[in-house]
Amino acid sequence: MTISEPLREGLPWDIVPGGNDDDHLREECGVFGVIGARDSAAMVALGLHALQHRGQEAVGISSYDGQEFYSRRALGHVAQNFSSGAAIAELPGSMASGHVRYSTTGGSGLRNVQPLFADLATGGFSIAHNGNISNAIHLKRDLVKRGAIFQSTSDTEVIIHLVATSRYPTLLDRFIDALRMVEGAYSLIVMTPEGMIACRDPLGIRPLVMGRIGDSVVFASETVALDVVGAEFVRQVEPGELVEVSMDGTVLSHHPFGNRKARPCIFEHVYFSRPDSIVDGSSVYQVRKAIGEQLALESPADADLVVPVPDSGVPAAIGYAQQSGIPFELGIIRSHYVGRTFIQPSDGARHADVKRKHNANRALVQGKRIVLIDDSIVRGTTSLKIVQMMRDAGASEVHMRIASPPTSHSCFYGVDTPERSKLLAAQMDIAAMGEFIHADSLAFVSIDGLYRAVGEKDRKAKCPQYCDACFTGDYPTTLTDLGERDQKQLSLPVEKVA
Ligand code: AMP
Numbered sequence: 001m002t003i004s005e006p007l008r009e010g011l012p013w014d015i016v017p018g019g020n021d022d023d024h025l026r027e028e029c030g031v032f033g034v035i036g037a038r039d040s041a042a043m044v045a046l047g048l049h050a051l052q053h054r055g056q057e058a059v060g061i062s063s064y065d066g067q068e069f070y071s072r073r074a075l076g077h078v079a080q081n082f083s084s085g086a087a088i089a090e091l092p093g094s095m096a097s098g099h100v101r102y103s104t105t106g107g108s109g110l111r112n113v114q115p116l117f118a119d120l121a122t123g124g125f126s127i128a129h130n131g132n133i134s135n136a137i138h139l140k141r142d143l144v145k146r147g148a149i150f151q152s153t154s155d156t157e158v159i160i161h162l163v164a165t166s167r168y169p170t171l172l173d174r175f176i177d178a179l180r181m182v183e184g185a186y187s188l189i190v191m192t193p194e195g196m197i198a199c200r201d202p203l204g205i206r207p208l209v210m211g212r213i214g215d216s217v218v219f220a221s222e223t224v225a226l227d228v229v230g231a232e233f234v235r236q237v238e239p240g241e242l243v244e245v246s247m248d249g250t251v252l253s254h255h256p257f258g259n260r261k262a263r264p265c266i267f268e269h270v271y272f273s274r275p276d277s278i279v280d281g282s283s284v285y286q287v288r289k290a291i292g293e294q295l296a297l298e299s300p301a302d303a304d305l306v307v308p309v310p311d312s313g314v315p316a317a318i319g320y321a322q323q324s325g326i327p328f329e330l331g332i333i334r335s336h337y338v339g340r341t342f343i344q345p346s347d348g349a350r351h352a353d354v355k356r357k358h359n360a361n362r363a364l365v366q367g368k369r370i371v372l373i374d375d376s377i378v379r380g381t382t383s384l385k386i387v388q389m390m391r392d393a394g395a396s397e398v399h400m401r402i403a404s405p406p407t408s409h410s411c412f413y414g415v416d417t418p419e420r421s422k423l424l425a426a427q428m429d430i431a432a433m434g435e436f437i438h439a440d441s442l443a444f445v446s447i448d449g450l451y452r453a454v455g456e457k458d459r460k461a462k463c464p465q466y467c468d469a470c471f472t473g474d475y476p477t478t479l480t481d482l483g484e485r486d487q488k489q490l491s492l493p494v495e496k497v498a
Contacts, residue, residue, distance in 0.1 A: 028272070028416050029114075029130040030054030031208070032225055033097035033189035035196040035245050036216040041091035043218075043229050044098040045082035050228035051221055052078055053274055054130070055102035058113040062126045064191055065093030066247070069124045073113035095196060095247070097189045097219075099128040102416065111152045115191070118160045122171040123193040125163065129156040130221055131185030131206040131414040135480035139181060158182070172197070172244065176256045183477050185265075185413035187237070189219055195246040203263040203476050204239025205413045205467050207279055217245045222277040233278070239264070263476040266466035267415050269454055270404040271375045275315055282455060285315050290453035291403040291445055292319025292373065299443030300324060301371045301399040307331030309358070309374035309386055316403035317373035324371075331365045331372075331395075332358050332386065358386060360393035369397040372439075376404045378417060380424035383437040391438070400439040405447045405471040406430065412479055417470060447471055 030051030034040045041063045048059060059081055060073035070091050074081040078100060081087060099114035115128040133139070136155035139162065144150065148161045162178030163171070171192050179186075185205035190197040198219040200208050211218040211231035218231045226233050237243055239262040242254040265272070268279050275285035295316065306328045308317030321328035338357040370390050377383050383400060390398045406425030410417045420426045424433055434442030447468065451459045454466070469475045 028055050028102040028414060029128075030100045030221040030225075031097070031128040031130045031187060031189045031219070032099075032221070033095075033128070033191070033196055033198065033219045034213075034216050034229075035095040035247070036249050037094055037096075037213070039088075040094050040096035040216075041082075042088045043213075043216075044096045045078060045088060046229050047218070047220055047225040048082070048098045048100050049078045050225040050274075051100055054221060054272070055100035058101045058110075059098065060113045060115055060128075061091055061096055061098035062115040062117060062128075062191065063091040063093040063096035064124070064126075064193070069117060069126060069191070071115065071117055071126070073110055073115075075110065075113070095191055097126065097128050097191055097196070099130075112154045114154070114156060115189075116152060116154065116156055116160060118164065120160075120164050120171075122174065124191075125160060125171070126191040127156060127159060128189045129154075129159070130187045130208075131201065132412055133158060133182050133186065134184035134412045134477055135182065136184075137481040159186075159188070172242075172254070176242070176254070180257070183480055187221065195244065197242055197244050198237050199242040200237050200239050202240035202257040202260045203467065205263060205265050205476070207264065207268060207273070208237040210234045210237055210243060215249060217249070217251065219243075222273050222279070224274045224277045227276070236280070261465075263465070263467040265413065265415065266450065266454065266468045267404075267411070267470055270450070271312055272415060280454075287454050288315030288375070288403065289319035289322075291450060292316035292321075293323040294319075294449035294453050295373070295401050295403055295443070295445045296320045296323035298446055298449050299401055301326075301369075301401065301441065303369040303371040303397065303399055305329045305331060305365070305368050306371045306373060307365065307390070309372065309382065310334040312376075313372075313374040313403065316375060320371065320373055320401060326371060329361075329364055331361050331368075331370060331390070331393075333361055334358055355385065355389075358389065360389045362393040365390055366394035367396055369399070370395045371399045371401055373401050373403060375402070376407055377402055377424055377433065377437075377444075378407055379422055380433065380437055383439070387437050387439050397440045398438075399441045400434070400437060400443075402442070402444040405444050405450060406433070407470050409470050409473045409475075411470050412475065412482075413467065413469075413477075415470070 032047035034043050044061050058075050059078050062071040115126045117126045133155040136158050139158045143161045163174045166174035166177040168174045168177050186201045187206040187208035188199050211226035211233050213231040240257040244252040264280050269287045273279050273284045277284050306317050306321040306326045308314040387398050408425040410420050447459050467476050
């Protein structure tokens, strides 16, 4: 699905929400903030390092020392940019926040690296955003007509302009006023001269947790970052909640959006979060194992070994092996010196990357019937290569089992997926997908199986409790930036390939 032409025409920016052209900016992110710490910037760098899996292309940290805001933003990993004392010394003060980002290219460069900063009538305003605003193009067009001059192509900057132009007197009211106009997914960490505000969109699509270390309050996308800095988990920031922490440490909670049924992203459990994080109160590792168990119950295979595609398939493969009684073995060894498959923007580069990243453990798989487990099939690139790799290494049969339902729809809320026409499951039914990847059999966990693994009886029990749009097409917000033609396309049944 592509954004409709009339919408694109005359737009002074190039942001397209997730799910569109490969050469446009999309974002997957992690955020971290701390207030009340002597070494706040160093703590943020450590926290972001634990969130590196959420974004590997750019990193930024901003700080405030009671007088001034400071900022250092760079392309690349946290360790490359924030491991020296000199880098941290540029960021003094007891309050700091940071951001890691993954985006496909598209001339984004440094100007899109967060936290973004602006001097507003109310004072300095720094913002770090995880998620994706699904009406950003509409809002931006309006703001530009009214004279706003944008410095970046990031959807996050829309929030800054909405805050700047709000007529409410206080920063908090302006911020709430701005967020009322925004649709989609946002977990935000904002810094002002008064303190830090952490908030989640009313559906709580992207995660955000709160912790404490000594007298400092910490916010992070995932609990793993709290663990790494030595902070104690306090609670998650609730969907629709704004937590305001003032410079003297007073914590206030606001719920300005009323009570809506939460729809946190189920894909955080499937792939995105680190397995040692607790998301929505559940251990990601345990959920992934439980998905593997469901998969074994729903789609057994006559095989000698259960082999995970490392690292994403490992917990589910353990669950599958324990449930089925088939031994778990590392039939594929992963090189840890290659980035994620998706990072390469062109198709050719992605193919080469799979080979550099994974290698068959030939001595183990030769002559064996293999159940191969991965978390998801997106374009099919990884599965196609890995099945072939198993065959080349002498596997006699390769049965592919996927620890999520078919990814048939694009995400518009901050998980990078290609446009719908590039999703294998949007083009083919499961039998055709199995043929495409040359597997002896292919099966996906059912949507109800996935819900059972996250602790719900079935998808409808909580109507549904999660955002599962990538598997069902059931988007929990309006997608204003999509043209009408594209909205209709969302509801089209998956076409079978003859
Ligand atoms: P593909 O090769 O296009 O079918 O992508 C599937 C592989 O990419 C799986 O091994 C997943 O672990 C991984 N994957 C799935 N979703 C994402 C994502 N949003 N970002 C990066 N990698 C992903």
